Amino acid sequence: MGRSKTTRRDFLAKVGQGAALAATGGLVWSYLLQQQARATPFALRPPGARYETDFDARCIKCGQCVAACPYDTLSLAAPGDPIPIGTPYFIPRDVPCYMCPDIPCKNACPTGALDPALDDINDSRMGLAVIDIENCLSWQGLRCEICHRDCPLTGKAITVEHHPRKISRHAMFVPIVHSGHCTGCGVCEKACPTEQAAIRVVQPKLVQGKIGEHYRLGWTIDTPITQDFRPEEEPSDGFKTRPGLDYLNQGEL
Amino acid sequence: MPASLGGKLWVWRYPILRRVTQLTVLLLFFGTAHWAWSVAGRPVLAGNLSGSEILGLVPMADPFAVLQIFLTRHLLEPKVLIGAGIVLALYGFLGGRVWCAWVCPINMVTDLAAWLRRRLGIRDAFFVSRNIRYSVLALALVLSVIMGLAAFEWISPISMFHRGLIFGIGLGWTAVLGVFLFDLAILRNGWCGHLCPLGAFYGLVGRVAQVRVGFDRQTCTHCGECAKVCPEPQVLNLHKAAEAGMVASGECTNCGRCIPVCPEESLRFDWRWQIRAGRLQQNHSEPPERRAA
Numbered sequence: 001m002g003r004s005k006t007t008r009r010d011f012l013a014k015v016g017q018g019a020a021l022a023a024t025g026g027l028v029w030s031y032l033l034q035q036q037a038r039a040t041p042f043a044l045r046p047p048g049a050r051y052e053t054d055f056d057a058r059c060i061k062c063g064q065c066v067a068a069c070p071y072d073t074l075s076l077a078a079p080g081d082p083i084p085i086g087t088p089y090f091i092p093r094d095v096p097c098y099m100c101p102d103i104p105c106k107n108a109c110p111t112g113a114l115d116p117a118l119d120d121i122n123d124s125r126m127g128l129a130v131i132d133i134e135n136c137l138s139w140q141g142l143r144c145e146i147c148h149r150d151c152p153l154t155g156k157a158i159t160v161e162h163h164p165r166k167i168s169r170h171a172m173f174v175p176i177v178h179s180g181h182c183t184g185c186g187v188c189e190k191a192c193p194t195e196q197a198a199i200r201v202v203q204p205k206l207v208q209g210k211i212g213e214h215y216r217l218g219w220t221i222d223t224p225i226t227q228d229f230r231p232e233e234e235p236s237d238g239f240k241t242r243p244g245l246d247y248l249n250q251g252e253l
Numbered sequence: 254m255p256a257s258l259g260g261k262l263w264v265w266r267y268p269i270l271r272r273v274t275q276l277t278v279l280l281l282f283f284g285t286a287h288w289a290w291s292v293a294g295r296p297v298l299a300g301n302l303s304g305s306e307i308l309g310l311v312p313m314a315d316p317f318a319v320l321q322i323f324l325t326r327h328l329l330e331p332k333v334l335i336g337a338g339i340v341l342a343l344y345g346f347l348g349g350r351v352w353c354a355w356v357c358p359i360n361m362v363t364d365l366a367a368w369l370r371r372r373l374g375i376r377d378a379f380f381v382s383r384n385i386r387y388s389v390l391a392l393a394l395v396l397s398v399i400m401g402l403a404a405f406e407w408i409s410p411i412s413m414f415h416r417g418l419i420f421g422i423g424l425g426w427t428a429v430l431g432v433f434l435f436d437l438a439i440l441r442n443g444w445c446g447h448l449c450p451l452g453a454f455y456g457l458v459g460r461v462a463q464v465r466v467g468f469d470r471q472t473c474t475h476c477g478e479c480a481k482v483c484p485e486p487q488v489l490n491l492h493k494a495a496e497a498g499m500v501a502s503g504e505c506t507n508c509g510r511c512i513p514v515c516p517e518e519s520l521r522f523d524w525r526w527q528i529r530a531g532r533l534q535q536n537h538s539e540p541p542e543r544r545a546a
Contacts, residue, residue, distance in 0.1 A: 018388070021388075022388060022391075022392055025389075025392060026392055026395070026396060029392065029396055029404060029408065030396055030399065030400050030404075032407070032408050033396070033400050033402050033404060033407050033408070034400070036407050036408075037402060037407075053401060054327065056401075056402055057322060057325040057327050057401050057402055057403065058322060058325075058327050058329070060303045060304045060314065060315070060318050060319070060322065060333065060403070060406070061301075061303050061304075061406060061412060061416060062300040062301050062303045062304030062305060062314075063286065063300055063301050063416065063419065063420050064299050064300040064304060064305070064306060066286070066420060067285060067286050067296065067299040067300065068299070075420065075421065076416060076420040076421065077423075078417060078420070078421045078422055078423020078424065078425055079413050079417075079422075079423045079424040079425040079427070079428065080423040080424030080425075081423055084407075085407060085413070086406070086407075086412060086413075086416055108299070108306075109330075110300075110304050110306070110312055110314060110330060110332040110333040110336060111304070111322065111329050111330055111332075111333045112327075112328075112329060112330040112333075116330065
């Protein structure tokens with residue numbers, strides 16, 4: 001029949017068309033995925049959330065963490081929200097994370113997008129609080145320090161230091177955030193009394209710098225001394241005459 | 254068509270039952286999420302159709318979503334794997350696409366579009382093979398590997414809809430509207446019957462389904478009423494159905510629409526093993542009857 005005459009050509013054409021259709025569709029589809037995933041750094045995730053790409057891959061968008069949260073902190077991103085679609089997030093200025101010690105949201109997660117290994121809520125890193133010192137009441141000289149007092153890890157995540165003020169005899173008491181302890185729960189942002197919060201929680205990678213290995217803070221005790229200031233053998237006479245350490249005391253000062 | 258209300262309801266019994274199950278599932282999710290419905294302190298049905306937990310005891314998960322996540326090379330927790338297994342077993346038994354006809358909320362939208370289409374006599378804009386959904390399914394799996402994201406879960410109008418109804422829909426209604434218009438004006442059963450990779454996945458699961466629409470060829474007059482309402486009319490290939498004694502294709506959604514419209518009552522829900530047993534008996538007792546095509 002006529003079939004056998006056209007089979008091969010038709011078949012190859014069909015295969016080519018099918019492959020082209022799949023490639024076109026796949027490109028558009030992957031573009032959509034990339035656009036969605038792009039918003040990931042702007043989402044504050046529930047405690048225990050794995051790193052961005054891992055979290056995005058694992059989260060099945062079921063909302064069980066949202067249902068488990070006793071404070072209604074969490075939402076699932078709807079299409080059109082500036083957060084990757086269907087994933088859980090919270091806005092601290094609306095409802096912060098109150099850091100339940102039993103971490104019900106993490107326990108509800110079926111996929112491990114929220115790491116089951118997180119045992120201590122104080123070890124969670126949902127974000128990092130940063131202070132806009134131009135609009136912080138304390139940094140402007142008023143006595144506020146509300147963030148410091150409301151912080152669940154007060155004295156660790158937020159401390160208050162006093163600075164002398166220029167001509168006044170009154171000191172300034174300024175809040176400082178310590179990234180080593182801040183969980184990013186956002187209680188400070190919720191509590192901040194300014195019209196727009198002057199302390200805000202964001203993903204650390206958006207604001208946090210990194211000094212790098214090549215700078216040495218030589219005056220700090222815990223900075224290891226490397227090749228430039230390698231300690232020599234203790235002098236046999238017992239005097240501490242290491243180069244660069246006691247040079248100020250060499251002369252008659 | 255019976256004129257009395259009771260008769261009409263009887264004809265529409267399966268669509269009505271399906272609306273009831275679809276809305277009940279959504280309501281249980283919604284009540285648990287918003288009104289903290291619980292029994293003995295345990296949340297009734299937490300989560301959504303992608304992943305959930307019944308009474309804090311029985312996990313369930315969308316096996317297609319779990320497969321995609323697995324393909325992003327992430328090891329998943331046992332809970333979600335057990336959940337996916339439970340759902341697979343459930344639909345493997347009841348009929349894979351029972352999900353589509355009895356649970357999936359998009360089905361309410363596409364059924365409405367199909368009904369309006371029949372009413373208004375709208376013709377297809379162009380021909381699209383119903384097998385394209387298996388290509389979409391394959392593409393979803395390939396993209397999950399390449400992109401490191403569960404590809405269909407990030408664009409699925411189904412998830413946007415059920416997640417949205419429970420947790421807030423945002424602009425997700427535009428995707429639902431898109432599916433509705435596509436089904437209404439462009440292609441009959443366009444989404445569910447041609448494109449949806451989740452339906453394709455459950456179509457493959459449904460190949461082993463035990464609940465099937467049984468077919469009695471002795472009474473069938475080939476009037477074609479069943480194919481008019483069927484969302485997957487290719488499964489009502491009456492030659493194949495006569496051979497198997499049932500609608501054997503996994504693409505059948507067990508929606509039950511064909512059963513009440515059959516004037517000869519040649520179609521009914523039945524168990525696959527009983528149909529098989531009946532066939533065997535028949536084959537033993539009477540010589541196989543060859544029918545001229």
